[in-house]
Amino acid sequence: MENWDLIIVGAGAAGLTAGIYGVRSGLKTLIIEEKMAGGRAADAPVIENYPGFERISGSELMQKMVAQCRGLGVVINEFENAVALDLKSEEKVVKTNKGIYRTKAVIIASGTSYRELGVPGEKEFRGRGVSYCGVCDGPLFKGKRVMVVGGGNAAVITALYLAELVSEVKIVHRRNAFRAEEALVKALMGKNNIEVLWNTELKEIKGEKLVNKAVLADVQTGEIRELSIDGVFVQVGETPNSQIAKEASVEVDEHGYIKVDVRQRTNIPGVYAAGDVTNHPVKQVGTAVGQGITAALEAYGFIRRPYYYGQ
């Protein structure tokens, strides 16, 4: 069984930042990441609000963070899935699909997964017209007609990105206003191949081999109509990846987000959480970074007990 000072679950902005601070504090630090390092931010076509970069693609920004982290000596195990945590004793145990690790402290930075709509056709056509990531799958829809479902920043960013690739984009939103940065909404209004269908819900996704139709309902009148479409990009929020933490008795809120205090502590000593998986109200790269720093410095204090710890 390998021994570590600090194990971080998740290599997104929060986890990578915690890694940078952990290793610079002298902690032997391992990050375990289910997919490729980079996290959800790597899926963003463009990021214009991370201080220091006027405009950078999510994947480029996250590659920089990964390189910085590895360059400092953090070990990042990609494509390894943490399946269980034992946090009861002072020495904590992280079990993955590949091994078992002992550690003095754990930071949970496992982020969120794309939330599904739960409508008929969504599961059947996933990967055959239904997508949750514009950057990943947008290029497959060149010259075609796509739909983006949602009304937050992610939906608007996805629509803007797709508008450059596809022939037309319809945004389906069940409210009559976006919950998105005004700068993004303004950019949207300047695109003549994007149309917003307000007060509209997607009820079903239809097709043969591939998606070819969306069934829509007017939220106010209940009226149903069908629209010919080649792709559906679902951008309706996230659900926290907090299952294994919850099973190990880490407290979560009513939506499953891990409860943390201002020092990123959970209810279990030596266990911290940072980034989108927490109940912090803001989910941005910059806030994940701030939380990753705080979590790592707190873990350092917990492990090494320097004279100022607890002050």
Added chain:
Amino acid sequence: MENWDLIIVGAGAAGLTAGIYGVRSGLKTLIIEEKMAGGRAADAPVIENYPGFERISGSELMQKMVAQCRGLGVVINEFENAVALDLKSEEKVVKTNKGIYRTKAVIIASGTSYRELGVPGEKEFRGRGVSYCGVCDGPLFKGKRVMVVGGGNAAVITALYLAELVSEVKIVHRRNAFRAEEALVKALMGKNNIEVLWNTELKEIKGEKLVNKAVLADVQTGEIRELSIDGVFVQVGETPNSQIAKEASVEVDEHGYIKVDVRQRTNIPGVYAAGDVTNHPVKQVGTAVGQGITAALEAYGFIRRPYYYGQ
């Protein structure tokens, strides 16, 4: 009297980030900065732990943030000093040495000032051998003997920076261990022109026109000795720039740091604080960024009351 949606006091990492998010949310945003935009981080010779940049000088990083902020349309008034806040009414008023501004929300991101030692000679020789910023004044001491007082990250970073310029550096620290990142301490140990005087206090700074001597005391034995020295760099922490906030009834803790909750709210509605001036336990560029984001989005919610505000 000029009208604004959001006024931010201070153009350091927290204030500039709040500006980026404020203006991108559609708020008419003004930053008032006493000195040059950039804040304390701009004084850092090198920053290696801000995610996205493996190694960058503080001034270069902060110039990027300033440019990004201005590019998005934030107005930054430099060399303007906020002297009083009136936060009692819904419309808040910020009074400076140059004008009076009305605003719907205020973010206090005024940071900290260098803490003084309070020893004889310190005030008299300020600017004549006594300095609080290695990057600002280090080049004046090329080939000379300097002393750094302190034991935290700032002291170690300053010593490392000066070691490249001067002939010898003595670090005077009243404890027997640093409160600094291990990576920094390791780098220090590799320098043969840096000597650490543990358990030692600086008692007095002497000189004629310029500094030429330091009077030191052994903390354990009380023994006093004099050391010939050309410069003294004081790096013993900060005091929060919270005076005008306090005078406007913003709550501060026992050290004068502004009390904030997890959403960066102070005790006064519509008034937020972010960065080093707050009572958040961690003072890093990355944490200031995270707090600036949260404060700006909270101010946006307070001003515009979108349907999801308060959720």
